[in-house]
Amino acid sequence: MAGRATIVGAAGFVGQRLHARLVAGGWDVWAPAKGDPALLARDLGVAFYCAGLTADYDSRPFDTVSAHASLVSEIARAGRFERLIYLSSTRLYDGQTKLEVGEDEPLVFDPADPRRIYDLSKALGENITICRTGGRGAVARLANVYDWSEGAPGFLSEWLVRARAERPLRLESSPHIRRDYVHLDDVVAALLAMAEGPPAGIVNLASGELAANADIAEVFRSQGWEVAFTGDANPPPPPNARIDRLRALGVSPRRVEDVVRGYLEGLKA
Structure with missing residues (x-):
């Protein structure tokens, strides 16, 4: 199923490979530049939200919140998309003491830990995507992509x-x-499956x-x-992330x- 797609963060590690795969599959892909006001004014089709900070999140806390939550909030408010797929992380499970966790597990955070700004901001982005998009949002929690x-x-x-x-x-x-390592091509295959299949909620993109x-x-x-x-x-x-939902999409990392x-x-x- 090819259609219209928008990639926020298309210059990043995942975004670049996703862009190439979508174009090769016949999708009409738009990769807006950072700060492009048209992002909130035009029809986005399937919007992949790949923007975020990783290694430097602790030294750039306010940029982290903006990248992980503020912009996706504006996109959700504008509502000009067919589906919104938000890229998050299995790092959100790090507060768990269980050996294995699934997507429905409540998350545990210490708000007094300054390094948890990554987890908290990603969790807020997830909440906006799942709860404020009228059933059109999905979350991909990525393990360690290589x-x-x-x-x-x-x-x-x-x-x-x-x-x-x-x-x-x-x-x-x-x-x-x-660590749980998942190859970049398997991540992209999973994102395409999430775009083309029924609404998937939260899905762990991991090796299992x-x-x-x-x-x-x-x-x-x-x-x-x-x-x-x-x-x-x-x-x-860290807890081992279950991948039953990923396999149900037809993806076997x-x-x-x-x-x-x-x-x-x-x-x-």
């Missing part, structure tokens, strides 16, 4: 990019750190399992790379070990 394109953000992305030129690899992390740095390093070693870590921290793992193995085999070819 890729090996130049400039791809995040620990694993940087690790994969470095692997093209470095053997051995020395990584400033611990082998015990565990936690992988330790040591597990990924073992894949590297099996392909001929040496990997060493500078640290030995062993913090409690790949295990990070399998994707990394295929990537490394391609580098050796």
Whole structure:
């Protein structure tokens, strides 16, 4: 189902790949520049809200609130969209003490923790999208998204990019750190499924399992790379995000070990 789409944050990591996939699929895609007043005045079709701050949210708290909640609030108020899909994060589950969580779990935040401005602002954006759009809003909670394109953000992305030129690899992390990693292409496939299917509410865009740095390093070693870590921290793992709703959309994300193995085999070819 191709139609009209708007991507807010089309210059970002997810937005760029999503834009390319939509265009390739025959969609009429508009990628407004930051601050374009037409965003609130024209019909947006399916609006993907990909704007946000990640690494620098703590040093830019007011920009974080604006990016995560203020602008999406104005878009919801204008109401000129067929569907609004808001990109959020599974980091919102970090306050949970459960081993596994689903999308219906109440979220837990400490408002006195200044670093929770990321979570609180994302949660507000989610609330606006779900509750103030007349049933036309959906939320995609993204796990740790990775890729090996130049400039791809995040620990694993940087690790994969470095692997093209470095053997051995020395990584400033611990082998015990565990995260849910989901590849960028699987995220984009899920966003398209959310756009084309029935309203989906909140959906975890994750792999459904936690992988330790040591597990990924073992894949590297099996392909001929040496990997060493500078640290030995062993913090409690985050809750594991269930992906039943994602699978119900017809999307089965790949295990990070399998994707990394295929990537490394391609580098050796």
